[in-house]
Amino acid sequence: MSMDFLAIDFETANYKRTSCCAIGLVLFRDGVAQSNHYQLLRPYPFYMLPDHQAVHGIPIEAVADAQTFGEAWEGMKDIFEQEPYLVAHNAPFDMSVLRNSCAKYDIECPSLFYECSLAVSRRVWPKRKPSSMDDDCFSPTGVLTSHSLGIVAEYLGIELNHHEALSDANACGEIMVRAARELGVDSIPELQEKLKRPLRSLVDVPIAPETLVSSRPVKRRIVFSNKLSADTEAKLDDLRQKISDYGRLAIALSGGVDSSVLMAVASEVLGEKVVALTARSHSLNESEASDACGLACARKWHHEVVDFDEFAIPEFSQNPQNRCYYCKRHIFECLAKHAHDAGFTVLADGSNADDMQDFRPGVQALQELGVQSPMVAAGLCKREIRELAHYFGLPNADRASNSCPATRFPTGTPLTREALLRVVAGEQRLRKHFPDSVQLRLRDHGDIARIEINPPFDVLNNGPLRKNVIKELQELGYRYVTLDLEGYRSGNMNDTTNAK
DSSP: OOOOEEEEEEEESSSSTTOEEEEEEEEEETTEEEEEEEEEOOOSSOOOOHHHHHHHOOOHHHHTTSOOHHHHHHHHHHHHTSOSEEEETTHHHHHHHHHHHHHHTTOOOOOOEEEEHHHHHHHHSOOOOOOTTOOSSBOTTSOBSOOOHHHHHHHHTOOOOTTOHHHHHHHHHHHHHHHHHHHTOSSHHHHHHHHTOOOEEGGGSOOOHHHHHHHSOOOOSOOOOSSOOHHHHHHHHHHHHHHHHHSSEEEEOOSSHHHHHHHHHHHHHHGGGEEEEEEEOTTTSHHHHHHHHHHHHHHTOOEEEEEOOGGGSHHHHHOOTTHHHHHHHHHHHHHHHHHHHTTOOEEEOOOOGGGGGSOOTHHHHHHHHTOBOHHHHTTOOHHHHHHHHHHTTOTTTTOOOOOOGGGGSOTTOOOOHHHHHHHHHHHHHHHTTSOTTOOEEEEEETTEEEEEEOSOOGGGGOHHHHHHHHHHHHTTTOSEEEEOTTOOOTTTTSOOTTOO
């Protein structure tokens, strides 16, 4: 036997294990890299988190027209059939991405074994506690103080362009070859025997909780066909006529299903005479703004981002019951000015007929500013908008509705940037465990995190999942993590006078 294996590395767009946006493969024979494959991939779900892009440098625009993992598999599967062993640095992550991506696209999981160059390097080149004399990577005697890929590669003199998938795959393969030489063995099975490491199989890698949840047989809220109902089709015709009458139109695109449908219809009717404007705040909606950018890029819509600071609004941090009025007015004043300066005479939002039944102080601000709500005027409700989203092939058709993170706090609780960022981070950590269609909120009560999620709650009875959720939220500073047995309720933080 010899050092024959396939080295692999994934880069991902977000926390979902199906969100691979790049793959690097390097085939090693007799300890030498023989061939390689690199490919950008369209992630699922299709959005790029800023912290992920900051790591690998791949913008969402670069993968908008790329193949999905499922589409690319036909061209890659022969590579996976050439060797029985996979190698990756921090293999549990890459194997989880591979396993879940196969499950997502109904691909039979390859019957392969895998080994982790990170775990092996820890055994072959042990680290020691760093001293004040150490530099960032090595002790004065050349002993590693960390086993991250970049540091191990530098220690061994392996060329690396870190977080470029092909370069990372090649580096982890070279690390395995060097480890085998150091141990005096000629194959991965011999290396595993020498280090007393167990044989691990790809098919035994667990599917991530959100994949398990989405694959469970559940009763869907709405079932759509490619044909619109008569009522929806009539309302769509009415909407098209109203949009046509506007002339040049700017649409506030949040990334949610409502504004996405409005933009899809408007781009069909007005062509280049419509622009999508996304208001972006670092502490309120950065991930949603990223979703909007990705969608606009994929659909080839004219799209611009307008940054704003909600803490420039005194009433926002005070968090009165009509906070939304002040915030919405500020945001739409910014969008309206941007639209006017660009030559667009009308600004519209994605409000729907159902929104008019809820307590929404922001609606008053829109009316005062003359913002148009054509879907309200056409009488389109949420169900019909989801029907249209499927009709237009929008990827967020089944995504649960979202709202401003400020709604996660009881009315009257002063808002700070730190508190908003914490609840946003907590909800992102929570959401990564569930499919996009699950409606949930993380409510902030100081040191208590209260989870609201649509029943049934049996998913959170999963021991490992429950422990992960508790750990992830307590890491953010919450002392108690609770589950609200009443489930998700829209707007229940607006008035705390009847709080139990």
